[in-house]
Amino acid sequence: MRTGLNRTFAAVLVVSAVLIGCALGLIFLVAPEEKVMGAVQKIFYFHAWGVWWTWEAKLTTTLILWLLLAGCLLARRYAATPEQGARIGAVLGIVAALDVPIVYKAVDWWRGQHPIVFGPGKTNPLAPGMSEAFGVSMLAVLTLYLVLLIARIRLSSLEERIAELEDASGRFR
């Protein structure tokens, strides 16, 4: 099972690297330049709003989601046993997930600085070239997430293995 995990990790890592390469290529070579801000807009988001932080609806609800998930991680650490940590972490994760639709709807409910892009009666607003860059970037970030997730699973299983070995060596000492 461990070698299977290692193989999956290597495969996803390669796919992710290729997709990130494609995404960068599409972003810098294919996607059109923003009319007002020019090429800088492709790498510079701060520049678009002119502030580091603002209490905008989508930012705020996302921050809340992060806080909830941080609480989740804390709960796992506080648990008496890994099993309890896993269960309670799962419970908190489910409650935190209730915030996700709120983040999505935030732009509709409280009009902020994020444009409403998707909705009834809206046609695809992305320029040709931009659509492809967007789709591939989305996939690249998703596979990067998978890479990180599998790396974390591998780390956890190694930690478990060390704990097992320590247990065993303690028993026979």
Next chain:
Amino acid sequence: MSAERPAPPGFVRAAALVARKDLAVEGRTRESMAASLLFALIVLVVFAFAFDLDFVRRTGVSKIVPGMLWVTLAFSAIVGFNRSFATERARDALTGLAIAPVDRGAVLCGKAFANLTLLVLLEAAVIPLTGIFFDVDMVTAAPPLAAVVLLHSAGLAQLGTIFGAVVSRLGRGEAFLATLLLPAATPLFLSAVHCTATVFEGSPLAGDAKWLLITAGLDVLYFLVAWLLADAILEDA
């Protein structure tokens, strides 16, 4: 033999029994009420120092007081939610509840109902006090305000019960309960502050129908989540 053993109570009856037990304990000790009420009073006084009455009047009551009121209620409610499970930790009473032959969802719902009752009692004391401290006419605002407060408190009590159980399972105190509950309850607080401001302005609540509808939906959602997750929360580790 088995014919003499009474059948275990159903969902509603089990929940009612748990709620009655909690309220009976609170009725005798008055520990939770005393602690949360005193804490609420202190928070209100701190707010009175932070924003003096002149400033509140100049800025507009409906702009500041709803936020203050709900921060006060949230903080003092956390004290109460924590107590609700602290009493169960003594002599491991929660394990007794968890192994009772009833739906564990009923146990959580019973506790949530008891917490809601205590929260409403707390609000019945805190809201008039806020009115007096910050010169808000609570008498004319009373009927719509009661509806707003009850609707939002139901969700808050349900969430507070879920997180109170989780935190007591982890053996952690009030600080961690606040860390979990405050961000999770943000949608409720946003709506509560908005609707309370509408009431203080004297505008009809019908304009906030969308907010009230979302909150009612959240109340139902939190109830379902508590019911579905009760086994995972109360199961003995």
